[in-house]
Amino acid sequence: MSRTLKMGMIGGGPGSMIGDIHRITATASGNAKLVCGAFSSTLEKSLIKGKELGLKKDRIYESYQEMIEKESKLDENERMDFVAIVTPNHLHFEMAKLALEAGFHVICDKPLAFDYAEALEFQKVVNKAKGEFAMTYTYRGYPLLEKARELVESGHLGEIRKVKVDYSQGWLSQLIEAEGHKQASWRTDPEKSGKGGTIADIGTHAFNLLESVSGLKVKSLMADVSILVEGRKNDDDTNVLLEMENGAKGYLSASQICTGEDQDLSLHIYGSKAGLIWNHNQPNLLTIKYPDFKEESIKGLKKESKENSEFNIPGHSPYFTEAFQRIYEGFFDNILKEESKSDFVKASIDDGVRGMVFIEKALKSSDERKWVSL
Ligand SMILES: NC(=O)c1ccc[n+]([C@@H]2O[C@H](COP(=O)([O-])OP(=O)(O)OC[C@H]3O[C@@H](n4cnc5c(N)ncnc54)[C@H](O)[C@@H]3O)[C@@H](O)[C@H]2O)c1
Numbered sequence: 001m002s003r004t005l006k007m008g009m010i011g012g013g014p015g016s017m018i019g020d021i022h023r024i025t026a027t028a029s030g031n032a033k034l035v036c037g038a039f040s041s042t043l044e045k046s047l048i049k050g051k052e053l054g055l056k057k058d059r060i061y062e063s064y065q066e067m068i069e070k071e072s073k074l075d076e077n078e079r080m081d082f083v084a085i086v087t088p089n090h091l092h093f094e095m096a097k098l099a100l101e102a103g104f105h106v107i108c109d110k111p112l113a114f115d116y117a118e119a120l121e122f123q124k125v126v127n128k129a130k131g132e133f134a135m136t137y138t139y140r141g142y143p144l145l146e147k148a149r150e151l152v153e154s155g156h157l158g159e160i161r162k163v164k165v166d167y168s169q170g171w172l173s174q175l176i177e178a179e180g181h182k183q184a185s186w187r188t189d190p191e192k193s194g195k196g197g198t199i200a201d202i203g204t205h206a207f208n209l210l211e212s213v214s215g216l217k218v219k220s221l222m223a224d225v226s227i228l229v230e231g232r233k234n235d236d237d238t239n240v241l242l243e244m245e246n247g248a249k250g251y252l253s254a255s256q257i258c259t260g261e262d263q264d265l266s267l268h269i270y271g272s273k274a275g276l277i278w279n280h281n282q283p284n285l286l287t288i289k290y291p292d293f294k295e296e297s298i299k300g301l302k303k304e305s306k307e308n309s310e311f312n313i314p315g316h317s318p319y320f321t322e323a324f325q326r327i328y329e330g331f332f333d334n335i336l337k338e339e340s341k342s343d344f345v346k347a348s349i350d351d352g353v354r355g356m357v358f359i360e361k362a363l364k365s366s367d368e369r370k371w372v373s374l
Contacts, residue, residue, distance in 0.1 A: 001031045001332060001336060001338070002336055002338065003336070004030065004031060004032060004033050005031060005032040005033075005081045005082060005332055005335060005336075006032070006033060006035040006078075006079065006080045006081045006082075007023075007026055007027065007032045007033060007034045007035060007080060007081070007082060007083075007084065008034075008035065008036045008037060008067060008071060008080035008082070008083040008084070008104075009022065009023060009034065009036075009037040009038075009039060009083065009084050009086065010037070010038050010039075010064045010067070010083060010084070010085050010086065010087055010095050010099075011039065011040075011084075011085065011086035011087035011088075011091075012037070012039050012049070012084070012086045013039040013040030013041075013045045013046060013048075013049045014039075014040070014045055014048050014049050014052075015182060016086070016182075017183050018086055018109065019039070019086045021320075021321060021324055022084045022086050022107075022109075022136070022324070023053070023084075024321070025321050025324035025325040025327075025328055026084065026325075026328045028321075028325055029325065029329065031328075031329065031332050032082075032328070032332065034053060034055065035055070035059060035078075035079075035080050036055065036059035036060070036061065036067060036071060036080055037049065037050055037053075037055065037059075037060060037061065037067070038060075038061040038062065038063055038064045038066065038067040039060070042062075043061075043062040046060055046061065046062065047060050064095050064098065064099075065098065067083075068083075068098050068099055068102050068104070069102075071102075071104075072102045072103070080104065081104070081105060081335065082104060082105035082106065082107060082131075082132075082331075082335060083095075083099045083104050083105075083106055083107075084107050084108075084109075085099075085106065085107070085108040085109065086109050088186040088187075088192045088193070089111055089113070089114060089192065089193055089194045089200065090114050090191065090192045090193070090194055092108050092109070092112060092113055092114075092122075093112075093113045093114065093118050093121065093122050096108050096122065096125070096126075096133070097122070097125050099131075100125055100126065100129035100131055100133065101125070101129070103130060103131060104131055105131040105132040105133070105331075105335050106131065106132075106133050106134075107133075107134045107135070107136060107328070107331050108133070108134075108135055108136070108352075109135070109136050110135055110136065110137055110204050110205065110208075110352065110355060111194065111196070111200040111201070111204045111352070111355050111356060111359070112135065112349070112352030112353065112355055112356055113194065113352070113356055114194035114195065115194055115195040115356065115359075115360065116195070116353075116356040116357055116359070116360040118194075118356075119352060119353045119355075119356035119357075120353065122349065122352070122353070123349050123350070123352075123353050126349040127349070131335075132331065132334045132335050133348070133349055134327070134330070134331040134334065134346060134347060134348070135347040135348070135349070135351055135352050136324065136327055136347070137204075137205065137208045137209075137212075137327075137347040137351060138205065138320065138323050138324060138327070139205060139208070139209045139265070139280075139323065140208070140209075140212060140323075140327060140344060140345050140346075140347050141322070141323025141324055141325070141326040141327040141345050142278075142283055142319060142322075142323045143300050143322075143326070144278060144283065144284065144285070144286045144298065144300045145209070145212075145213055145267075145278060145344075146342060146344040146345070147286060147298060147300075148213050148267070148269070148276055148278055148286055149212065149213045149215065149344055151276060151288070152213065152214060152215055152269060152271075152276070153215060155273075156271075156273065156274060156288075157269060157270070157271030157272075157273055157274045157275070157276060158271035158272030158273030158274065159246070159271055159272045160214055160216060160244070160246060160248045160269060160270070160271045161248050161249070161270055161271060161272060162248060162249055162250055162268075162269075162270040163210055163214055163216070163242065163244060163248055163249075163250035163251075163268065163269050163270070164250055164251055164252075164266075164267070164268040165206045165207075165209060165210040165250075165251075165252045165253075165265075165266070165267050165268075166206070166252075166253045166254075166264070166265070166266050167202045167203070167205060167206040167253070167254045167255070167264070167265045168253070168254075168255050168258035168261040168264040168265075169202060169255070169256045169258060169261055169262065169263060169264070170256070170257065170258045170259045170260050170261040170262070171184075171256060171262075172184060172187075172188070172198070172229065172232075172236050172256035172257055173229065173256075173257045173258070173259040173260075174229070175229055175230070175231050175232060177189075177232070178231065187201055187234070188232055188233055188234045188236075189233065189234070190233055190234050193234055194359075195356075195359055195360065195363065196225075196234070196235060196359040196362075196363065197227075197232075197233075197234025197235045197236055197256075198234075198235055198236045198237065198238060198254055198255060198256045199225055199235055199238045199254060199358075199359050199362055199363070200355075200359055201256070202254045202256065203238050203252070203254035203358070203359065203362070204355035204356075204358065204359065205254075205265070206252050206253075206254050206265070207252060207354070207355060207358045208347065208351055208354070208355060209265075209267055210242075210250075210252060210267065211354065212344070212347075212351070213267060213269065214244065214248075214269055216244040216245050216246055216248060217244070217245045217354075217374070218242050218243070218244060218245075218358070218374050219243050219244060219245045219373065219374060220242075220243045220371050220372060220373045220374060221240050221241060221242050221243070221358075221361060221362060221365055221371070221372060221374065222240065222241040222365055222370070222371045222372070223238065223239070223240040223241075223361075223362035223363070223365040223366045223372075224238070224239045224240070224366055225237075225238045225362055225363055225366035226238070226366075228257050229257055236255065236256050236257045237254075237255040237256075237257055238252075238253065238254045238255065238362065239251070239252075239253050240252045240253070240362055240365075263280050263281075264279075264280065264281065265279070265280035266278065266279040266280065267279075273290075273291075274288050274289060274290050274291075275288070275289040276288055276289075277289070283300075283317065283319040283320075284299060284300040284319060285297060285298070285299055285300075286298040286299075286300075300319075326342065326345045327345045327346075327347075329341070329345075330342055330343070330345040330346045331346070334346065357374055358374070361373075361374050
């Protein structure tokens with residue numbers, strides 16, 4: 001890298017789920033350094049986090065508005081180059097808009113926005129902005145999913161005829177939001193999660209994974225979006241039949257009430273010559289199946305154990321953190337206009353908008369009990 005980029009963060013305060021992963025993986029290679037943050041909705045919590053991370057007090061802000069205003073006034077050598085937005089979904093747009101309009105680069109977690117209408121406004125802002133914009137669709141960072149994309153693109157599987165993606169989690173199998181569980185509380189609140197609960201939280205991951213690896217857009221769908229835990233305000237289980245743009249058929253399932261499941265994400269793509277299977281429980285293995293029932297295993301790189309390193313984050317495999325790091329490296333290449341090792345890792349505003357149209361149309365289909373075009 002030609003220079004070290006200066007990172008700011010919005011969100012990722014004490015006890016947050018994904019904030020530390022953003023910070024650690026963005027800075028792990030030394031290509032970026034955290035210089036400021038508005039880590040929480042209160043100054044007190046923002047200060048706790050900022051001090052823990054060794055930031056100067058005057059670079060720990062009470063609000064994202066204050067951060068963007070004050071950082072804009074600093075000398076170019078000092079002020080942040082980019083900001084990572086890692087807050088609940090309903091805040092993404094207003095934060096990104098302010099940062100992009102002030103000339104900063106922005107990387108934002110998924111789902112893009114509150115709803116599809118807001119996503120379209122978001123797209124206009126990004127298209128007008130001078131800065132770069134990227135999204136952290138984590139699974140795009142897995143090297144073997146990039147390999148899977150190459151296999152599909154090269155025609156190794158033949159004509160794609162059937163696709164399946166399933167993302168099953170179990171952490172919302174009980175009404176834990178009633179006990180004040182931090183992450184469950186906003187995800188199950190339609191005012192904060194946006195249009196869609198589980199379908200927004202992990203359905204968009206599954207949808208992006210399917211479209212990006214298959215290279216095919218979903219043309220129409222028939223969805224059944226449900227609330228299966230009594231007392232919940234937002235959907236927690238989604239089952240969708242799909243028709244892809246080339247006529248291939250398939251389905252997408254996303255659920256957070258699959259009791260006992262952690263991160264059970266799998267992708268199957270079947271073509272006329274071969275089938276391809278990837279499972280998050282074994283993310284370093286890609287299986288190719290042939291008509292004579294022979295199988296080929298493609299293994300990724302053997303990851304060295306980083307047991308004592310900050311990079312080894314409890315509850316997350318080193319492959320997950322590696323994926324995040326690869327996404328950040330792709331974003332940095334864009335900012336610095338440097339040649340990239342991978343374009344696959346770079347999820348754009350258009351990927352974000354696709355995620356939001358998926359939510360919108362699946363909810364419509366489920367409400368009206370009919371097939372809907374995307
Ligand atoms: N890419 C992935 O794999 C992945 C995984 C988990 C979460 N996410 C996404 O990341 C985002 C955050 O999710 P999470 O689980 O870490 O949530 P969280 O509740 O654990 O953390 C959210 C953080 O945002 C802070 N915050 C809230 N309002 C704020 C404001 N006005 N200003 C500054 N900070 C504010 C909170 O204090 C908290 O620290 C969500 O959009 C979620 O969908 C993505």
